[in-house]
Amino acid sequence: MAVAIIAGMTIMRIVYAGALDLRTDEAYYWTWSKELQLCFLDHPPMIAWFVRLGTALFGDTNLGVRFAGILAMAASQLLLADIVRRVTHDARAVILAVLLPEAALYYGLLMAKVAPDVAAIPFALAMVWALVRLVDSDDGRWWLAAGLFGGLALLSKFTVVMLLPAVAAFLLVPGWRGRWLARPYPWCGALIALIVFSPVLIWNAQHDWASFRFQFVRAAAPHDFSWRTLGDYIGLQFGQVGFVLFPVTLTALTLTAWRGYRAREPVAILLSTAVLVPFLYFLWKSLTLRIGDTWPMFMWPIGFAAVAINIVKLQQDGAPAWFIRSTLRWARIAVSTGIAMVVLIFLYYVAAPWNFLGRTDPIGAEAGYQQVAARVEQELHNAGASWIATSDYRTYAMMRWFFRGRVPVIQINERARFMGFRDPGMALIADHPGLYVVREPDGTGRLLAETGARREPLGRVERSWRGVVMDSYALDKLTGWTPELSPHPDSPFYQWRWLAGELDTTPRA
Template structure:
């Protein structure tokens, strides 16, 4: 590789994006859907205005993709892979605009080495890929407005056609970001805080442009608002409840420190630390440097909000919710890396070793985990205790990333697939998704639980009254007794379905044949299914 310069940085960035794009195409095609992806699957084949968990854009994109590539893993994931490649290019352009092209290259390198970005966001069928792209797209146009104007005449800038165009494009991108994930609120607040605290940028507060952008965003968000209006605002209530305190307020410092540790682990600790250092640097320089002030306000809000909330709300393992804030910090971090490598300072050798180690670690780790997920080789050729150490039920957690195709095989063998008066279901929302993906949507699926999430809106249980059902469970016998049996005349357990990975029996799922689906004789107002069979919406009053 020739020495990185301003002249060749764009070329090297393009090569990096193309190589990582091709690698992710392979990962997307040959690794199974995780539990979240499988759960989202039905939304891509049943397109709606919006959905219970998330806004609709990533469903719409993958719904279009599977019409082109077929109902495959790659078909569902291709939009994410493509959008992340475009996100990487936007990151380069923004960093080049504010710093240097070399800094842009290093910003893209760091993002592609960070665990949560390089696989989870860049590969998986999740709402994060379109969020990151349209988040950065809106930032690109805002940067052009604030830092990209040739004239220093504020009056000219405020009245020029280019300014109006940029605000309109900002509104469109923010609107599409709103259709991706609700995080877009942090852009609005962050930009307005930057305007309010920057004397030279405060004039935007009384310019029509920002408010036109807000209006455009609201217009784009109509599908989300319309769906929620017709469904008792279920999505907003659900997402808002995650940040709530419940009935009893209590501080949980264990949740708080778990969140910080989880963020560091997801980013990789040696990338997380210098990234957070840029946050503190941006805070210190926010009054003397508009660029660093801009990054401070656009990064601090999602990081602090979703971390502080864990003091009273159990966000479990959603450590990626802070990701947009960290992505903004990759831009000044790219500049810091370039400065360290270019100026031959005392940190140059350490920086080179840091980049080399990060690259080897990320590539080797992703390679090993992907190979193990597909083949299960570590069970035989590696220390087995590693894959069981943190999983109390002695099941390799990577099996959740394997498609449960054996369910489909069993359905076909028993003739259940052809039975038009039989549906499928489970006692957990995530397992319902795995069943649904294994059957490729050929059967209606119902979650027999008080937490069915999106599945409650995509299947009307009234359409399968009187049908028989195959219920799949994973060591949830009590749930079958409590939540399934009251809805059927008879429930009979059949031989298990063994989930086989590369010839190895990895996991057993319990199978129940249930006859004559009907309303529960026992009142269960806590179950959305019970409410739906009474003609009520699944959630709300």
């Protein structure tokens, strides 16, 4: 039954990946896959390499862009299965471990979309798996494997650094700390992680540590206290992990932490700390900052391993029978209700004609760009324009996706995002009219006025999904100006803060 469920859910993810239009961030990462970069302003390069793998197999299609996420989900489940098998030697616990991700919306369905977390999750799990193998075998060479996978996880997403406290506790709290600290394996593992991560360090050293400063500004910028952002963070965990599975996982992690630190048991310390430290950090930051929907997602699969292991450990520790039955019952409820919810959401987006959430629908809010692209293509011909200009990375990415290199597309501002990118076709841009596609309300007037560029209004186009207008865009003919692809870092056309602070003032869903 478990095999049938996993096979059915995998087919569902493949259908989802092929049927739904790319979201704006997915198209943005697809543009990265066309560049040969060691790093990017927003994230490390692994997600671009994942996309490049999928498109090499299936071309520039929805499935091609998303295919690596389907592989990442399968790899994550195999790693979870082996982690739980080695700790419990219990087949039922293994089955539970591989079904739990299927019951969480983010993994059971949304692993089929492109995000840096899709790359980070299997590598983070592989690092934990290597450390569990270390406990199982007492072979120090597993430190080297853990360093390799840890470096690959960091090469996928910077927030994976929050797993370091778990690795440090795993090394220092158990009674073996003196033995391992005196041997070269942990230190060599750390060196391997640093070497694997070195492309990001090299790129940043060449670009004034731009991606580190970008992340620091986002994390450290002052914000007022807000109950709303706290509620958004907690609500997001219930939504993406599961209304039952989220509290079940937190309970298991708490019990695992109590058991691990009391008995100085390495695996329990590793699993609980790897989730609770990032969770509590994001909880603290959510008091003043909106936490992104994918930021915590790298940690929860480790928590699913703790759920399955905890049930077996309760039995071994002689916990009251009623408590064991209750724990097992809630785990089963989490799986059954979670998988049912994932299937319903899949059917809603793939087969249903309705829009229950209006403009706040997370998928619909980024759908309908083909309508904009069709109108843009028409106006390009009517205006005699040879290139497309935009003022935000979302529109830029979607125009790149729909035009597939037939027409140069330039984001005129935030040029820091495109450091080291190839020439998009300046021969078709310089001294030629362009078509300016800008999301309304348009805040670029002052920015463009200082350049002497002339804008001739051509009309507007709406982007809708299932009968609801999501956004509108102004279309202008742009003449008398050639954008600078590599402006000085002091230029407002270079700085990434310009868009957030001056232009894009309308809240997004």
